[in-house]
Structures are given as C-alpha cells and as structure tokens.
Amino acid sequence: AWLAARDGLPWRLPWEFEWEKAARGVDGRAWPWGDFGDPTWACVHGSRPGRPTPSSVDDWPSDRSPWGVCGTAGNVCDWVLDIFTEEGTALGSEGVFEPPDPQLDEPHLSRCVKGGSWSNSILHGRGAFRDGRHADDRRWVIGFRVARSL
Numbered sequence: 001a002w003l004a005a006r007d008g009l010p011w012r013l014p015w016e017f018e019w020e021k022a023a024r025g026v027d028g029r030a031w032p033w034g035d036f037g038d039p040t041w042a043c044v045h046g047s048r049p050g051r052p053t054p055s056s057v058d059d060w061p062s063d064r065s066p067w068g069v070c071g072t073a074g075n076v077c078d079w080v081l082d083i084f085t086e087e088g089t090a091l092g093s094e095g096v097f098e099p100p101d102p103q104l105d106e107p108h109l110s111r112c113v114k115g116g117s118w119s120n121s122i123l124h125g126r127g128a129f130r131d132g133r134h135a136d137d138r139r140w141v142i143g144f145r146v147a148r149s150l
Contacts, residue, residue: 012146012149014080015097016080016089019072019078019145023069030127032064032066039121042074043055044118054076063075073127078144079112079113080114082112083106083109084111088130110132116129
C-alpha cells in the first residue's frame with residue numbers, strides 16, 4: 001500500500017502461482033538452476049562454513065531463475081497473497097489460474113510463504129516448497145516481493 005500510494009501503481013504481493021512461475025520458469029524446474037539441490041548455489045544453511053547469515057542476492061549468481069528473478073532458493077522466504085491450505089490453490093476452469101479472494105480481513109487464517117532462506121536447508125529452496133504462517137508472524141527469514149498486474 002505504501003509503494004502504491006507513493007508511485008500511483010497497483011502494487012501487491014504476488015499470488016503463489018505467479019511466484020512459483022517466476023522461480024521455476026516454464027519448464028517447472030525444481031530449483032532456479034535445474035533439478036538438483038546444491039546448497040553451495042544459494043544462500044541456505046550449509047552453503048558456506050560458519051554461522052548461517054543472510055547476504056546480498058548478488059553473492060549467489062546461480063540463484064537466478066530463467067526469468068532473471070534472484071534469490072528464490074535462498075536468502076529470505078517471501079510472503080504471497082494466498083491463504084495457506086494443505087492442498088494449495090486450485091486452478092480454475094480449463095486449467096487457467098483465477099486469483100482467489102485474498103481474504104485480507106481474515107487475520108486468523110494462515111498465509112502462504114514461498115522459497116528458501118539462509119537458515120533453512122536447500123530442500124526449502126525448491127520452487128514448489130510452501131509453508132503457512134499467520135499474517136502477524138514476524139521472522140528474520142521472511143520478506144516480500146512486489147508484483148502488479150498489467
């Protein structure tokens with residue numbers, strides 16, 4: 001809301017399907033670089049010696065999706081708009097994504113978090129990995145990206 005008010009564009013969090021497509025590309029690869037998990041290719045637990053810490057996305061050139069999106073396998077997880085359910089968001093008619101009602105006024109519902117972080121294993125960096133957190137949950141490993149419809 002702050003960014004939209006500042007520049008007049010309709011910014012929002014991405015939907016889970018949007019985030020995942022940006023991270024995995026059209027071929028549906030497991031990680032931004034392919035179908036094998038290697039902790040030295042992203043800022044995740046075990047990627048380097050010593051205590052895990054966040055870093056610049058520029059430090060991990062392999063953690064770049066086919067679309068050029070950086071840091072989806074590691075560094076910081078991202079909030080998305082979807083309400084978290086075990087089964088995930090269903091496709092609409094004819095297999096086409098139809099954005100669900102984000103139910104923004106329902107704080108008791110868990111929200112979906114996507115991507116890996118500097119304190120999680122490489123398995124959390126798979127594009128399909130998802131987790132649920134309450135909207136008021138504040139963690140040093142969860143951030144956000146902005147998106148907008150054209």
